[in-house]
Amino acid sequence: MKISYQWLNQFVDTEKIDPQKLADQVSLTGIEVASVIAPDAGLKKIVVGHILSTKPHPDSDHLTLCQVDIGASEPVQIVCGAPNVAADQYVIVALPGARIADNVKIKRGKMRGEASEGMICALQEIGFSDSVVPKEFQNGIYVFPNPEPVGESVFEYLGMTDRLIDFDITPNRADTLGMHGAAWEVGAMLHKRPQFPAVEISEGNTKTSDLLNVTVENKEAVPQYLLKVVQNVNVQPSPLWLQIRLWNNGVRPINNVVDVTNYVMLEYGQPLHAFDYDKLTSHEILVRQAHDHEQLVTLDGEKCELVADDIVITDGQDPVALAGTMGGLNSEITAATKNIVIESAVFNGTSIRKTAQRHNLHTEATIRFEKGIDESSTEEALQRAVQLMGELANGQSSQGVLVGNQVIPVAKEIVVVPKHVNHVLGTEISAAQMASIMDDLGFAHQDQTDQLLVTVPIRRWDIFIEADLIEEIARLYGYDKLPSTLPVGAQTIGAFNTKQTLIRKVKKLLLANGLDEVISYALVNEQEASAFTYEQTADIKLAWPMTQDHAYLRQNLISGLLNDLQYNLARKQNDVQIFEQGNVFHKINDEQQPNEIPTLAALWSGQVSAASWLGKSQAVDFYYVKGVLTDLFENLGIADLVTYQADAAIPELHPGRTAKLLLGDQVLGFVGELHPTFQHELNLPEAYVMQLNLDVILAQDLPVLVSQAAPKYPAVERDLALIVHQQVTNAEVVNAIKAAAGKYLTNVQIFDVFTGENIGLHKQSLAYRLHFQNPEATLTDEQVTNAMAKVTAKLQTDFAAQIR
Amino acid sequence: MSLKDQLEQLRRKGVQDISETDSQKRLNEIRVKLLGKKGPITEVLRGMKDLTPAERPTVGAYANEIKQDIAEAIDQRLHELNKVALQHRLQHETVDVTLPGRPIKTGTPHILNQMIDDIEELFIGLGYQVVDGPEVETDHYNFEMMNIPKNHPARDMQDTFYITKELLMRTQTSPNQARTLEKHDFSQGPLKMISPGRVYRRDNDDATHSHQFTQIEGLVIDKHVTMADLKGTLEVLAKHVFGEERKIRLRPSYFPFTEPSIEVDISCFACGGEGCKVCKYTGWIEVLGAGMVHPNVLKNVGVDPEVYGGFAFGLGPDRFAMLKYGINDIRQFYQNDLRFLHQFQQEAK
Incomplete structure (x- = not known):
């Protein structure tokens, strides 16, 4: 709510403190102020003018030539295009040199040959929002209701010199959605008790209960329902001061009756509604839950189809208002209205919130009922409206309040123990100081031994327990006065756990190998979610996704990386090496949370080393990617435990260039090239991907490392070349060598792979370097030769290898 | 010409030849020629038998001195020539330090x-x-x-x-x-x-x-x-x-x-x-x-x-x-x- 500085000062004297300064203080002690609005900001040379005479423009059928008194020695001629311009109006005149809304400059000029010394303005042209301009002036110039001093700046007469402090409230502080609540808040901060004038009304002799009957069926949902009738009202525009209050708060002035209900709402935070008494088909008001499919045309002209969860006000038969939300068109106040019913009520906030959402009707009233209102002032607000209708519309009040229900909550009593307060805040605030803050808030208290018994007024329904009062004390004492310390107490150990340590390590290793880290979305589309998976677990779908692109939980990380690849390719970034660490989600069932599996995935596409003056670039291939993985596994101490199995189980991957990775007998993940068909469908270049389940690595028990001294005795190397069938794999040969070579073999490296006509069809030549070492002695030539003989024999037996 | 004068002449001529030599090969030749068994100093020392016993130690010491001087002159010259040769090589090995290095990339954490x-x-x-x-x-x-x-x-x-x-x-x-x-x-x-x-x-x-x-x-x-x-x-x-x-x-x-x-x-x-x-x-x-x-x-x-x-x-x-x-x-x-x-x-x- 925008708190008018001038209005605020009617309740609490702010001693002319600068509005911005006041706003800053409010922000620090209570309510965040979004901004301080100056309606006249940026405007100048806009004055009151008096139109002395008008005549049609000789060359136009819609322009009017006006002789306008602007307080100068002579009247000036201004050409005006507004349809409602007429002689003897007091209007807004932008003089030559003026700045109007949107920083538009007004110049002296000629319109179709006639001189124009400025411009007669509509309210919108001096910065008013179209939504607050009174309907009669919406399509024309504004006309002052009464003569104003000609030639004087208009700002003061239109309420534009006021400053509006925009309270951006948190949901618990809806008590400041009325001027009274705001005044309490500002008063507490300034140590001043706000003053509210007493409501005084004179009632007629007709009893309200003779004019109306009321029944509230659903008393739980409607804790208060109060009515009064005002008779013989004179419906007309409100006085300007009241209109200013409304439009400065974003409310459009309509007529004095409607305006009074809105004005009182701004004053007390209590929404009111006025019905045309004579339009009610019966005078038996019945408040009840709506019937399903019941219909009501609301004041905005929209037809609402109601449901049983909506609360309605009926005239005994038909709905005349959607409770707490919007009135019905059938009982609307019009210029012809004579007698009115004013309703002041409290409706269940949750119910109103749901109604507002269901019918998309969010109004000033629903906002207040949703967030809560001061239930101790519901009746006073009703009387206040009656008082103003008497003063402004000459209405005659009925006698007494007609009560449908009136359950007023009891003020809460809360014990505040100063020791607790200081314990929580880390302060040394005295009990007397705390009591004085309670005084500032207007909270009654009894000072007892070591504690205060505080009575919290109903207007502060956000306060329930001692902690809430500790907050009141803390904020008004001033958070800036809190000391700044660090927790003391028993020492605690900060350390990453095994999983966190592993994740940090694998990320560092991939970074070191040139891959950039990305973060993709965990919510993906249906196809993306279940691609690149071995086990087809069931999809996990959002109940109400925003878009189909983010409707499913991912079961793999590759889809996200492919999106990132596409994004970069579209921007001519063709060399992409990226990885992501995050969770994939495996559904268990509808009741349980899914398994969240910590996963690492990477993608390579394009060149892995750039071309330079020193040489050509190097494109990624299977063995480059495998090299990165090998480095990763070696650094994790699992290189010897990982096996690669040719695999064609994942349809998105190339069946001949994909390996399933096993750690022991557990599936660790996969590495491979995109399937050419899949690649083609996504319009991608060649790309390699890998994905690892980090839980599998975490579950692997690794022996404790026992160090060994660097070898003292020399190693011996022997080379071995053999020709075998092409289907024999490197892994098979290496395993055979390891099995046969004896305990001194320390390493086997393949250093050549060759196929060609000269070695025979379906044959391949493989060359290995074997490293032998005895940690305890120098190996003899005989020992090594014997080992090589066993290896040779084994390879000849197992693979019919031809040793070269 | 006395033996001493002959020796003095050998030294002067030898040191001059050494300082004018600009090849390591030629220096070695000079070393063999002057200090070898068939060289002039050895020859001079052979003539010592004609000297009186009193003269022999003086001339002998002088001859050794000259041998040493020439050897030193050769070493020094050799050192100088090595230095020149190294400088020459270094000049040919110079790279353009402003050319870019081989592309090596590490990744960036998000x-x-x-x-x-x-x-x-x-x-x-x-x-x-x-x-x-x-x-x-x-x-x-x-x-x-x-x-x-x-x-x-x-x-x-x-x-x-x-x-x-x-x-x-x-x-x-x-x-x-x-x-x-x-x-x-x-x-x-x-x-x-x-x-x-x-x-x-x-x-x-x-x-x-x-x-x-x-x-x-x-x-x-x-x-x-x-x-x-x-x-x-x-x-x-x-x-x-x-x-x-x-x-x-x-x-x-x-x-x-x-x-x-x-x-x-x-x-x-x-x-x-x-x-x-x-x-x-x-x-x-x-x-x-x-x-x-x-x-x-x-x-x-x-x-x-x-x-x-x-x-x-x-x-x-x-x-x-x-x-x-x-x-x-x-x-x-x-x-x-x-x-x-x-x-x-x-x-x-």
Whole structure:
């Protein structure tokens, strides 16, 4: 709510403190102020003018030539295009040199040959929002209701010199959605008790209960329902001061009756509604839950189809208002209205919130009922409206309040123990100081031994327990006065756990190998979610996704990386090496949370080393990617435990260039090239991907490392070349060598792979370097030769290898 | 000519020849020629038999002296020639040091993870544990346990991605407060934790909204934890992330799971608090929310709020990074344009 500085000062004297300064203080002690609005900001040379005479423009059928008194020695001629311009109006005149809304400059000029010394303005042209301009002036110039001093700046007469402090409230502080609540808040901060004038009304002799009957069926949902009738009202525009209050708060002035209900709402935070008494088909008001499919045309002209969860006000038969939300068109106040019913009520906030959402009707009233209102002032607000209708519309009040229900909550009593307060805040605030803050808030208290018994007024329904009062004390004492310390107490150990340590390590290793880290979305589309998976677990779908692109939980990380690849390719970034660490989600069932599996995935596409003056670039291939993985596994101490199995189980991957990775007998993940068909469908270049389940690595028990001294005795190397069938794999040969070579073999490296006509069809030549070492002695030539003989024999037996 | 004169002449001629020689090969020839068995000095020494016994030692000593002089002259000249030859070689081996090196690339950690890692390490140093929690949460932990009852506006369908009535994408990392508190054994000491992770809100993605973003939750519960401790802790955090000169300011706010609740502003790092575009001319920038843990949250997990209490805070690494580096579109974090990501290489710790 925008708190008018001038209005605020009617309740609490702010001693002319600068509005911005006041706003800053409010922000620090209570309510965040979004901004301080100056309606006249940026405007100048806009004055009151008096139109002395008008005549049609000789060359136009819609322009009017006006002789306008602007307080100068002579009247000036201004050409005006507004349809409602007429002689003897007091209007807004932008003089030559003026700045109007949107920083538009007004110049002296000629319109179709006639001189124009400025411009007669509509309210919108001096910065008013179209939504607050009174309907009669919406399509024309504004006309002052009464003569104003000609030639004087208009700002003061239109309420534009006021400053509006925009309270951006948190949901618990809806008590400041009325001027009274705001005044309490500002008063507490300034140590001043706000003053509210007493409501005084004179009632007629007709009893309200003779004019109306009321029944509230659903008393739980409607804790208060109060009515009064005002008779013989004179419906007309409100006085300007009241209109200013409304439009400065974003409310459009309509007529004095409607305006009074809105004005009182701004004053007390209590929404009111006025019905045309004579339009009610019966005078038996019945408040009840709506019937399903019941219909009501609301004041905005929209037809609402109601449901049983909506609360309605009926005239005994038909709905005349959607409770707490919007009135019905059938009982609307019009210029012809004579007698009115004013309703002041409290409706269940949750119910109103749901109604507002269901019918998309969010109004000033629903906002207040949703967030809560001061239930101790519901009746006073009703009387206040009656008082103003008497003063402004000459209405005659009925006698007494007609009560449908009136359950007023009891003020809460809360014990505040100063020791607790200081314990929580880390302060040394005295009990007397705390009591004085309670005084500032207007909270009654009894000072007892070591504690205060505080009575919290109903207007502060956000306060329930001692902690809430500790907050009141803390904020008004001033958070800036809190000391700044660090927790003391028993020492605690900060350390990453095994999983966190592993994740940090694998990320560092991939970074070191040139891959950039990305973060993709965990919510993906249906196809993306279940691609690149071995086990087809069931999809996990959002109940109400925003878009189909983010409707499913991912079961793999590759889809996200492919999106990132596409994004970069579209921007001519063709060399992409990226990885992501995050969770994939495996559904268990509808009741349980899914398994969240910590996963690492990477993608390579394009060149892995750039071309330079020193040489050509190097494109990624299977063995480059495998090299990165090998480095990763070696650094994790699992290189010897990982096996690669040719695999064609994942349809998105190339069946001949994909390996399933096993750690022991557990599936660790996969590495491979995109399937050419899949690649083609996504319009991608060649790309390699890998994905690892980090839980599998975490579950692997690794022996404790026992160090060994660097070898003292020399190693011996022997080379071995053999020709075998092409289907024999490197892994098979290496395993055979390891099995046969004896305990001194320390390493086997393949250093050549060759196929060609000269070695025979379906044959391949493989060359290995074997490293032998005895940690305890120098190996003899005989020992090594014997080992090589066993290896040779084994390879000849197992693979019919031809040793070269 | 006496033997002595002959020797003197040999020396003069020899030293001159040596100094004029500019090849190592020629020097060796001179060495053989002058100092060899068939050389002139040896020849002269043979003539010593004609000398008187008194003259012999003098001439002999002189001859040896000359032999030594010539040998030294050869060594010195050889050293000089080696030096020249090396210089010559070095000149030919010169590279253009301004040519670029071989391309070697290391990857860049994602800036959001850099921010998270940095904050994790800060709090590890302060004795906190880092706690992970599920991204798919239950309504119970995400809301009920956090003192957000049914029908609270924060639970609106429009804010939360529900999967079923009970399961949802967590909207905050706060549920890890309850999850960790439930398991914590206070007889073993206080609970000090942070919990980073991805969170989800039912938002349309635009420059300032993302349906997925990151959060770090902090929680300290013990018998004597004060709001002053919260203030001090947040000061440490603000200075660590945004610079030593930063000040912080606490403002009242509201969260269902803390009471009192505060918003925390830092003094603007762009202008130092004078007022500029970054801080919207206020001198302050809102960076996070915090407060003292609401007694209901403690009660919900079976911790006695009469005995234990403490503080909690929640911050957004996305917002931190956007502020610190002047990033004006949150979507950039999740689009992963390599040109965007690479610029943060130098920030990696």
